[in-house]
Amino acid sequence: MSSYNLTHLMELESEAIFILREVAAQFEKPVMLFSGGKDSIIMFHLARKAFHPGKVPFPLMHVDTGHNFPETIEFRDRLIKETGETLIVKYVQDSIDKGTAVEEIGINASRNGLQTVTLLEGLEQGKYDCALGGARRDEEKARAKERFFSHRDEFGQWDPKNQRPEIWNLFNGKKKMGEHFRIFPISNWTEMDVWQYILHEKLELPSLYFSHKRDVVIRSGVLLGKCNYIQLKDSEQWVEKNVRCRTIGDMTCTGVTESNAVTLEEIIEEVATTKVTERGGRADDKRSEAAMEDRKKEGYF
Amino acid sequence: MSEKKGYLDMELLRFTTAGSVDDGKSTLIGRLLYDSKAIFEDQMELLEETSKQRGEEGVNLALLTDGLRSEREQGITIDVAYRYFATPKRKFIIADTPGHIQYTRNMVTGASTANLALLLVDARHGIIEQTKRHAFIASLLQIPHIAVCINKMDLVDYNQEEFDKIKSDFESFSSKLEIKDIHFIPISALNGDNVVDRSKNMDWYEGSTLMHLLENIHIGSDQNHVDCRFPIQFVVRPQSKEYPDYRGYAGRIEGGVFKPGDNVTVLPSGFTSKIKSIDTFDGMVEEAFSPMSVCMTLVDNIDISRGDMLVRENNKPKVEQDIDVMICWMNEKKMIPKGKYTIRHTSQTARCIVKEIKYKMDINTLHRMEDEKEIGLNDIGRITIRTTKPLFFDSYRRNRNTGSIILVDEATNETVAAGMVI
Ligand SMILES: Nc1nc2c(ncn2[C@@H]2O[C@H](COP(=O)(O)OP(=O)(O)OP(=O)(O)O)[C@@H](O)[C@H]2O)c(=O)[nH]1
Ligand SMILES: [Mg+2]
Numbered sequence: 074m075s076s077y078n079l080t081h082l083m084e085l086e087s088e089a090i091f092i093l094r095e096v097a098a099q100f101e102k103p104v105m106l107f108s109g110g111k112d113s114i115i116m117f118h119l120a121r122k123a124f125h126p127g128k129v130p131f132p133l134m135h136v137d138t139g140h141n142f143p144e145t146i147e148f149r150d151r152l153i154k155e156t157g158e159t160l161i162v163k164y165v166q167d168s169i170d171k172g173t174a175v176e177e178i179g180i181n182a183s184r185n186g187l188q189t190v191t192l193l194e195g196l197e198q199g200k201y202d203c204a205l206g207g208a209r210r211d212e213e214k215a216r217a218k219e220r221f222f223s224h225r226d227e228f229g230q231w232d233p234k235n236q237r238p239e240i241w242n243l244f245n246g247k248k249k250m251g252e253h254f255r256i257f258p259i260s261n262w263t264e265m266d267v268w269q270y271i272l273h274e275k276l277e278l279p280s281l282y283f284s285h286k287r288d289v290v291i292r293s294g295v296l297l298g299k300c301n302y303i304q305l306k307d308s309e310q311w312v313e314k315n316v317r318c319r320t321i322g323d324m325t326c327t328g329v330t331e332s333n334a335v336t337l338e339e340i341i342e343e344v345a346t347t348k349v350t351e352r353g354g355r356a357d358d359k360r361s362e363a364a365m366e367d368r369k370k371e372g373y374f
Numbered sequence: 375m376s377e378k379k380g381y382l383d384m385e386l387l388r389f390t391t392a393g394s395v396d397d398g399k400s401t402l403i404g405r406l407l408y409d410s411k412a413i414f415e416d417q418m419e420l421l422e423e424t425s426k427q428r429g430e431e432g433v434n435l436a437l438l439t440d441g442l443r444s445e446r447e448q449g450i451t452i453d454v455a456y457r458y459f460a461t462p463k464r465k466f467i468i469a470d471t472p473g474h475i476q477y478t479r480n481m482v483t484g485a486s487t488a489n490l491a492l493l494l495v496d497a498r499h500g501i502i503e504q505t506k507r508h509a510f511i512a513s514l515l516q517i518p519h520i521a522v523c524i525n526k527m528d529l530v531d532y533n534q535e536e537f538d539k540i541k542s543d544f545e546s547f548s549s550k551l552e553i554k555d556i557h558f559i560p561i562s563a564l565n566g567d568n569v570v571d572r573s574k575n576m577d578w579y580e581g582s583t584l585m586h587l588l589e590n591i592h593i594g595s596d597q598n599h600v601d602c603r604f605p606i607q608f609v610v611r612p613q614s615k616e617y618p619d620y621r622g623y624a625g626r627i628e629g630g631v632f633k634p635g636d637n638v639t640v641l642p643s644g645f646t647s648k649i650k651s652i653d654t655f656d657g658m659v660e661e662a663f664s665p666m667s668v669c670m671t672l673v674d675n676i677d678i679s680r681g682d683m684l685v686r687e688n689n690k691p692k693v694e695q696d697i698d699v700m701i702c703w704m705n706e707k708k709m710i711p712k713g714k715y716t717i718r719h720t721s722q723t724a725r726c727i728v729k730e731i732k733y734k735m736d737i738n739t740l741h742r743m744e745d746e747k748e749i750g751l752n753d754i755g756r757i758t759i760r761t762t763k764p765l766f767f768d769s770y771r772r773n774r775n776t777g778s779i780i781l782v783d784e785a786t787n788e789t790v791a792a793g794m795v796i
Contacts, residue, residue, distance in 0.1 A: 077599045077631065077663040081386040081465055090667040091626045094607040098680055098721070122655035125669070126620060127612040210456040214441025217455045220483075233442050234452055238479040238704050240486045240792040243718045243780045247787035261467060263458045269381055353416040362424060363443045 082270055086119065089258040091242065092221055093123040093205070096256055097130045099246035100203040103256075104196070106374065107133040107160065109145035110321040111267060111278055112207030114152070115259060118276060120205075121156065132159040134204075136192045138184040138323045139166050140302045145321055148279040163195035183325040189373045193229045196253065203246070203254040206374045211263045212352055215366035221260050227251035229372030255374065264319075264351045265344055272337045281318045282340070284332045288313050295328035319351045328353075384460065387593055388467045390485045392512060393494030394504035395473035398525040400451055402494065402563035402584075403470045404435025409570035410585060412459040413438065435563075439470040452477055454484035463589045475504060478511075478752045479704035482792055485512060489593055490519040492584070497530045497560075501543045507737045509544075510754065513551040514700060514794060516771065519591055520548075521557045523584065528562040532575040550740045555591075559584055597664040598773040602630030602638075603691065604684040605720035605766075605776075610669055622653060622669040623678055628720060628775035629768070630686070631663040632670070640676060641683045641693060641766045647674040664775070681722040683766045691766045691776060696729070699779060699793035700756050700770075701749070707783065707790070708750040709757075715790070716782040717761060720775070725762045725784075732756040756796070770794035 079087065096103050105120060107113045120129045135149065153160045165187050168174035174190040177183060196204060210217045220239045225231060237245060246254055262270070271278065288299035288311040297303055299311050302325050316329040317340075334340045365373075391399035407413050413421075417438070424446075425434045439455035440446055451472040459466050469484030471477075473494075485491060491512045495505055512520055522544055530536045537560045548556060559568055560579050567573035570585040582590070610622040632638075636649045650671040652662045662668045670684070685691060703709055709728060717726040733742040734755040742756075749755045770777030781791040 077597070078595055079666065080382050081384060082382055084386065084665065087626060087665055087667040091607070091665075094624055094667070098608050123624070123667070124608075124610060125653070125655040126614075126617050126622075127610045128614075211458045214439075214455070217439070217441055217457065218453050234444055236453055236480075238483045238789050238792070240483060240780055240789070241774065241778045242487075243778065245718060245780060245782055245787070245789045247716070247782055249787065261456070261458075265381070265460070273382070348415045350414045350416055353414065362420075366441070366443055 082266060082273065085259070085262055085266060086122075086270070088261065089119045090123040092244070092256065092258040093120055095244050095246070096203060096205060097124070099244070100254070102199070102201050103131040103203040103205060104134045104161070104199060104201040105129075105131055105205040106192075106207070107135050107149070108321065109135070109141070109149040109279060110207075111271065111282060112209065112259065114276060114278060115267060115270060116205065116207040117152070117158075118274060119258065121158075129158050131205075132161050134161045134163060134195055134199075136188045136195065137162050137164050138188060139164060140184055140300070140324045142279070142281055142298070142318075142321060142324055144279045144281050161195070161199070163191050165191045167191070168194060183323060185323045185326050186368065186373075189229075189368065189371055193372050196229070201253065202248070203256055205256050205258065207259055208257050208374050209262050209267075210260050213365045215363070215369055219257060219260065221257055222246055223255045223257065224248065225253050225255060225372065229253070231255075231369045231372075233366065233370070265341070268337065268341050268344055272341065279321065281321060284315050284317045284335050286313055287316050287329065289316060289329060296330065298324060298329050300324045384465045385463075385593060386465045386467065387490060387588060387591070388469070388488050389490040389492060389588070390469040390488040390517075391471055391494065392481060392485065392491045392508035393473055394496070394502055394508075395450060395475075397473060397494040397496045398563040399473060399492070399494050400436035400439045400470055402492065402523065402525065402561070402569065403457060403468055404438040405563050405566050405569045406585065407438060407457065407459060408435055409566055410459065410461060450474055453480045461589060466588065473504060473508075475507070475752055478507070478702075481508060482511060482515075482702055482704065485515055485517060486792070488515075488517050489596060490521065490588070490591065491517045493520055493522045495522060495524050495540055495544070497524050497526045497536050497540065500540050501547060503738055506547060507752070509548060509551060509553075510735070510737060510740070511702065513553050514702070514754070516552070516774065518596070519555045519557070520553050521559060521584065521587055523563075524558065524560050525563050527560045527567060527576065528565055532560075532567075532573070534576070534578045537579075547740075557581070557587060559587070596774065598629040598775075599631055599663055600629070601689055601691070601768060601773060602632055602684075602686045603628040603768075603773065603776050604632060604670065605722070606678060606680055606682045606684070607721045609679060620671070621675070622671050623684070624667075624669040625721065626667045627662050627664040629664050629773050630689075631661055632684075633661045634658070637687060638672070638684045639687045639690065640678055641685060641690070642764055643676070643682070645674075645676045646687060647672040647676060683720070685766070691768050693764045693766050695761045695764050696758060697761065697765065697767065697779075698756065698758050698796040700754065700796060701781070701791045701793040703749050703751060703753045703755075703791050705783065705788060705790035706751050708748060709791070711747060714784065716784055717759070717765075717779055718782060719765050719767060719779045722765055724765065726759040726781070728757055729760045730758040732758065767795050769796060
């Protein structure tokens with residue numbers, strides 16, 4: 074009987090597929106958030122697996138800050154075209170133009186926080202009652218506390234002190250009008266699991282994840298890639314380095330890491346020996362000790 | 375290449391912490407990660423900085439899991455934190471749960487999927503009610519292994535007598551529980567004695583360190599591979615040019631092994647058919663077992679929807695409306711006798727009424743209090759419910775997946791109880 078054992082990676086895959094199907098069955102109008110990063114790409118892949126040979130029964134939504142790496146957008150558009158699934162794009166710029174979001178100013182200005190406004194507006198406009206996300210518990214200490222089915226009040230807020238119990242795999246998606254859920258099928262995956270799975274499934278990724286030459290500036294220990302949205306201080310300058318992204322987000326706050334890894338195998342090798350966390354290079358997390366928790370309470374992912 | 379294979383083949387152990395407030399659970403997890411070099415440099419810098427700001431001596435390792443603002447303010451754990459780490463031998467998923475009685479439901483959340491529980495005891499205080507409550511919950515959840523970590527040995531001069539006394543106290547209590555395998559380890563989470571490294575202060579202890587136990591304890595599969603159970607989650611009907619007539623039943627196998635060609639019975643209708651194919655995105659498979667997520671097609675066209683279950687003709691679950699369950703109550707609002715609740719079980723949702731409260735457990739003595747008919751927050755008791763439609767279930771002991779239920783309050787939508795079918 075011992076031959077009936079799933080490897081832990083296949084167990085994680087099965088758990089995620091199970092949750093995706095629960096979402097399709099329990100909610101009226103789900104949407105899957107898609108940023109073009111590796112976790113989103115895995116989520117999308119899992120959704121295609123979950124409903125095969127049918128289509129994915131919900132659309133994808135990208136909250137576009139306008140400050141993306143161009144490689145991400147190209148990749149995103151190609152993936153959607155190839156798979157024939159539906160993508161909705163919501164622009165932070167539209168929220169700024171409407172006056173619901175206000176652009177930050179100063180040298181460290183970022184649109185990362187403004188995403189929350191656009192996201193909540195997008196959910197409301199589309200009358201979505203549930204948003205699927207690729208957040209993982211190993212990313213950050215507030216995320217380590219999140220449920221698979223995370224309940225949000227009518228303002229999209231998370232109440233970490235009062236989460237619903239979540240026992241076994243019996244998920245309770247019941248809610249009142251106006252409330253909604255954030256759902257995280259790959260909660261239990263680690264960065265290593267993600268890379269091993271990408272290798273196992275032979276998934277394609279944006280080129281940013283592999284080593285390439287790029288002009289960067291080093292700011293409070295974080296390497297930021299050159300783009301129009303970052304202004305240099307007098308003391309700073311662009312220097313060319315071999316880098317790759319460990320996470321992909323807004324260009325203004327996603328640090329890149331020095332690396333020569335050009336294949337998945339080399340990346341896995343690197344992940345196995347790294348001494349800093351994946352989000353160690355995220356300026357948005359460094360703003361304060363509870364930066365992530367605070368953003369999540371407001372409705373961020 | 376061989377290393378890659380190694381990672382994919384690695385065994386997974388899910389464990390949880392348990393025990394009363396301040397007994398050192400979070401500190402122990404911090405110590406375990408620290409001593410096995412599983413803390414990243416930037417995390418460590420943050421810990422050092424935060425500990426200094428808080429005016430603590432040294433680094434407070436509990437802050438590794440106590441990540442919420444209010445947890446840090448109050449110095450206690452409020453909700454489960456999940457941590458992940460791997461050694462060359464195994465991969466671990468840790469649920470660090472709160473000890474405070476007010477947050478017992480979060481302890482149940484963390485413990486419900488664990489194969490092993492680390493039950494902490496403060497060597498100065500010994501076995502107290504909350505220790506017993508958590509041990510009892512662990513046994514109800516059928517967690518097969520319990521490691522009783524007698525902690526803060528540094529505060530009792532690493533004295534063997536203290537350890538022996540607590541050990542025998544626990545044994546006389548646990549003899550009334552159903553726990554397959556119990557280990558006792560004297561530790562100091564604060565100083566690291568017997569956590570990853572063997573203690574130099576307790577020569578009298580000859581057992582293994584906690585890490586050694588975690589890496590070597592035998593973990594069989596907790597899945598049932600005997601009784602075939604396939605609850606339907608979702609019906610896949612592409613109605614596309616490529617698959618005009620495809621009708622697949624998607625779900626996760628919750629027990630047994632299914633193969634194409636097997637005869638199956640559909641519950642509740644009782645119709646029988648044969649499995650035509652077991653499909654996945656990567657192609658058809660020859661067999662599927664729990665906990666695989668698959669999509670099945672049948673040779674006959676019968677009406678099947680979410681909540682139905684495929685089983686074998688000669689091995690059916692119970693199909694009944696009156697169900698006996700042990701429940702842990704998890705809500706401030708007390709259970710209402712004759713009250714109506716929504717019940718969730720596998721992919722089924724029904725309504726139910728609490729028909730009878732048989733008894734409430736006295737956690738200290740494990741006596742059944744048959745005259746106590748009030749079940750409130752953190753109480754454990756046995757009840758009978760009647761559902762609006764038949765459920766297809768096994769006893770929790772036989773199959774966790776088909777023997778577990780939750781009750782949902784119909785006014786607030788909160789999950790108010792976890793139940794194990796007897
Ligand atoms: N002297 C000594 N103190 C310890 C030891 N382990 C933990 N402590 C202290 O006990 C206190 C409580 O520790 P925590 O790890 O937060 O306890 P906990 O069990 O996680 O508490 P809750 O999660 O709130 O239930 C802290 O001040 C720790 O430093 C130990 O081995 N020796
Ligand atoms: Mg704690």
